[in-house]
Amino acid sequence: MARYSARGLKALEFPTVNSRAALRASSTSANRGVPSNKIRAWHRTATKALAAALDGFKPHRVPPLDLSAGTPFQRRVWHVLQRIPPGKVRTYGQIAHAIGKPGAARAVGGACRANPIPVFVPCHRVIGAGGRLGGFSAGLKWKRLLLA
Numbered sequence: 001m002a003r004y005s006a007r008g009l010k011a012l013e014f015p016t017v018n019s020r021a022a023l024r025a026s027s028t029s030a031n032r033g034v035p036s037n038k039i040r041a042w043h044r045t046a047t048k049a050l051a052a053a054l055d056g057f058k059p060h061r062v063p064p065l066d067l068s069a070g071t072p073f074q075r076r077v078w079h080v081l082q083r084i085p086p087g088k089v090r091t092y093g094q095i096a097h098a099i100g101k102p103g104a105a106r107a108v109g110g111a112c113r114a115n116p117i118p119v120f121v122p123c124h125r126v127i128g129a130g131g132r133l134g135g136f137s138a139g140l141k142w143k144r145l146l147l148a
Contacts, residue, residue, distance in 0.1 A: 002046055004031045004039050008064030009046055011116045014138035046120075053119050054146070058086050062120055069116060073099075077111035084125045089147065091129055109134065119146070 003011040031039055042063035049059035067075050076099045084090055090098075092105040092112075101107070112123035118137055124146040128134045136143035 002043060004034050004042055005066045005068075006034055007066035007068065009042060009062075009117060009120065010066040010069065012046075012050075012118060012120065014118070014142060050119060053086070053122075056086055056148075065117055065120060067117070067121070070111070070114065073101075073107065074111040074114055077108055078115060078121045081112075081115075081121050081123055081126065084122055089125050089127050092126055092134065093129060095126060105129075113137065122146075 001011075001013045001015075002009060045061055045063045049062045052059040067078055070078060077095060080095055080098045092108045093102075095108045096102055096104040099108075108126070112126055113135065115121050115123045115137065118124065124136050124143045126134065133140055133143055
């Protein structure tokens with residue numbers, strides 16, 4: 001399920017057992033105030049980009065991303081994650097170093113957990129020290145699939 005704000009894509013959720021109920025509950029208010037033609041255009045772009053990403057390619061275009069819901073620390077982490085190329089991984093510690101907070105690997109994990117737009121902000125490309133997978137909002141099955 002995708003949700004949009006006036007700034008762009010603000011949330012992307014993977015399908016779950018309760019997806020239909022969640023979709024019904026949020027569909028009327030999720031995109032309130034955003035012109036429907038803008039949502040349709042962004043959604044077309046998001047769908048194509050998601051298909052490319054799921055096939056292991058870097059999308060040519062992504063819709064604008066609204067990351068304003070995050071804290072300044074989370075947004076710094078999310079921007080670094082967007083620079084990890086497809087097929088590559090980084091550790092939580094490497095991300096912490098990249099944002100100038102070398103002791104903040106656990107906080108980086110928290111920022112990944114709070115990521116509202118998985119795949120486009122590729123938190124699945126972040127692993128634990130020693131190659132441990134860590135977590136992923138959609139579950140480890142999806143993380144393994146995305147990393148394959």
